[in-house]
Amino acid sequence: MADLIPHRLIPGDTVGVIAPSDPVLPKQENNLQMGVQYLQAMGFQVKCGAHIHANTLGYAATPGEKADDINHMFADPKVKAIICAQGGNTANAPLTLINWDVVQRNPKIFLGLSDITVLLNAIYHRTGLVTFHGNDILWGFGNNLVEYERSEFIRTLIDAKIGFIPAHGGRMTIRGGQGSGKLLGGNLHCLLKLAGTPYWPDFTGAILFLEAYEISASACHTAFLQLQHMGVFDQIHGAVVGYIYSMQHNNEPRPHMEDVLLEVTRDNHFPILKMNDFGHVCPNTVLPVGGEVFLDATILSLELLTPVVQ
Numbered sequence: 001m002a003d004l005i006p007h008r009l010i011p012g013d014t015v016g017v018i019a020p021s022d023p024v025l026p027k028q029e030n031n032l033q034m035g036v037q038y039l040q041a042m043g044f045q046v047k048c049g050a051h052i053h054a055n056t057l058g059y060a061a062t063p064g065e066k067a068d069d070i071n072h073m074f075a076d077p078k079v080k081a082i083i084c085a086q087g088g089n090t091a092n093a094p095l096t097l098i099n100w101d102v103v104q105r106n107p108k109i110f111l112g113l114s115d116i117t118v119l120l121n122a123i124y125h126r127t128g129l130v131t132f133h134g135n136d137i138l139w140g141f142g143n144n145l146v147e148y149e150r151s152e153f154i155r156t157l158i159d160a161k162i163g164f165i166p167a168h169g170g171r172m173t174i175r176g177g178q179g180s181g182k183l184l185g186g187n188l189h190c191l192l193k194l195a196g197t198p199y200w201p202d203f204t205g206a207i208l209f210l211e212a213y214e215i216s217a218s219a220c221h222t223a224f225l226q227l228q229h230m231g232v233f234d235q236i237h238g239a240v241v242g243y244i245y246s247m248q249h250n251n252e253p254r255p256h257m258e259d260v261l262l263e264v265t266r267d268n269h270f271p272i273l274k275m276n277d278f279g280h281v282c283p284n285t286v287l288p289v290g291g292e293v294f295l296d297a298t299i300l301s302l303e304l305l306t307p308v309v310q
Contacts, residue, residue, distance in 0.1 A: 003290055004107040004129040006081075008160045008309040011043030013080040016073040017137055018049040020066045021115040022088025025055070028138055032085065035142030039083075049073060052085060060090045067097035070119075074099075074106045081157070086138040087114025092193045095119075100126050109157055109309065112136050114213065114280065117186030122199035124184075124290040130308050132157065133186050133209075133278065134286035148283045156286040162304045168283045169243065169276025174258045176298040177271035179238030180305070183293045185209040188223050188257075195230065203235045207295050209287060210257070211242035211279035217255045224264040233264075238271045238295040240302060243279030271297035 009015075017036070024032050036046045049069035054061035073082045095118075104127040111132040112120065120131040134156075135141055135149055148168040155161045184206045185191060191210075194200045212220075227233060241258040248256070255263075258274045265272075273295060277285045288308040295302055 001128040004104065004127060005308060005310050006107045006109045006129065009044070009081055009109065009158050012045070014045040014047055014078045015039055016047050016049065016076065016079040016082045017052060017085055018069040018073055018082060019052045019061070019085040020070060020094060020119060021060070021084070021091040022086055023055045023061055024053050024085050024138065031138040031142035033142070035137035035140070038141040038145070047076075047079060060088070060093070063093040063097055067094035070094060071099045071102055074103050074108065077106075079108065081109035081111065083141070084112030084116045084136050086136050087112070087116055087187075087190075089115060091115040091118040091190070095122055095197075095199055103127050103129060111286070113278075113284065114187050115190045117190040118193050120186055120289045121184060121191065121194060121201045125199055125201040128290070130288050130290040132286050132288055135284050140284065146283050148285075152285040156288070157309055160307055160309045162307055165277065165285055165302045165304060167275065167277060167300070168285070171276070171300040172258075172274040173297050173300060174241070174262050174272035174274050175270070177238075177269070178294070178296045178298070179207060179271050180292070180294040181205040181207045181237040183207050183209060183287060183291050184289060186211065186289070188212050188215065188220070192223060192226060195226065203232045206236050207238045207240065207293050208232070208236045209240040209242065209278070212244050212246070212257065213280040214246045215244065215257070216246070217260050220257045220260040221264060224261055228264060233268050233270070236270055238273070238297065240273045240275060240295065243276040243282040245280045245282070248276075249281065271295055273297040273300065273302065275300070275302065
């Protein structure tokens with residue numbers, strides 16, 4: 001399946017906002033409005049999904065309500081990009097109800113992080129549409145973006161730039177070396193929701209990127225063993241570990257996620273880079289799921305090789 005590249009954003013375009021994981025609760029309404037206003041100040045129109053506030057199940061919208069918003073936003077010719085309101089727990093609920101033909105016929109920017117990892121990878125796997133790991137509405141655009149985040153959004157999704165991804169936080173070589181391939185991954189726990197399903201991406205020759213919000217070293221070890229048993233570490237050409245909030249925000253003693261990854265993959269030889277430029281409660285660059293990248297862990301660089309919007 002050939003990759004699909006969405007069109008870049010142009011001021012005046014309409015951006016759709018949906019909540020395919022947790023709903024926007026009343027206490028979060030201010031963040032939603034701030035996020036909408038931020039996008040409007042950048043020159044975009046904003047259209048919110050019909051079920052963005054739906055809490056039908058008492059913890060989330062129904063799978064059908066979530067899928068309706070996804071399908072309608074992809075089908076709407078006026079909507080040029082879709083940004084998720086936030087993550088949560090149930091982004092895998094609408095997977096069987098998404099109209100994959102509609103998605104494939106209407107390629108457009110799809111952006112989010114955390115639990116949205118599920119949809120980023122599933123959409124790419126099922127349709128070939130490159131998706132984007134980056135700021136959501138409530139905790140990104142509606143929560144005082146720093147200039148790095150604004151410039152990364154513009155650089156990648158408006159100006160269609162390729163090349164080296166600028167560093168904002170510190171970077172560290174965990175295992176040196178170089179590798180190239182499709183960038184796949186996101187939140188470790190959420191990615192594993194796809195294991196054993198028809199939506200699990202093909203990691204052959206990929207560069208795996210991972211982050212987490214609340215996780216322990218032992219939980220990292222368990223998750224990495226699962227990936228090892230699935231053969232993922234024999235398939236990939238490199239790995240990038242992002243900012244791990246629970247391990248880094250209060251200087252938890254090591255081992256950290258990257259240390260555990262190095263230990264579990266001691267019989268593998270792919271390069272591992274630690275970078276603090278994506279994750280939870282940190283400034284976020286925009287990473288294209290399905291984008292072709294070159295990783296050089298020795299010189300602390302990650303380079304986007306081909307355009308991911310046109």
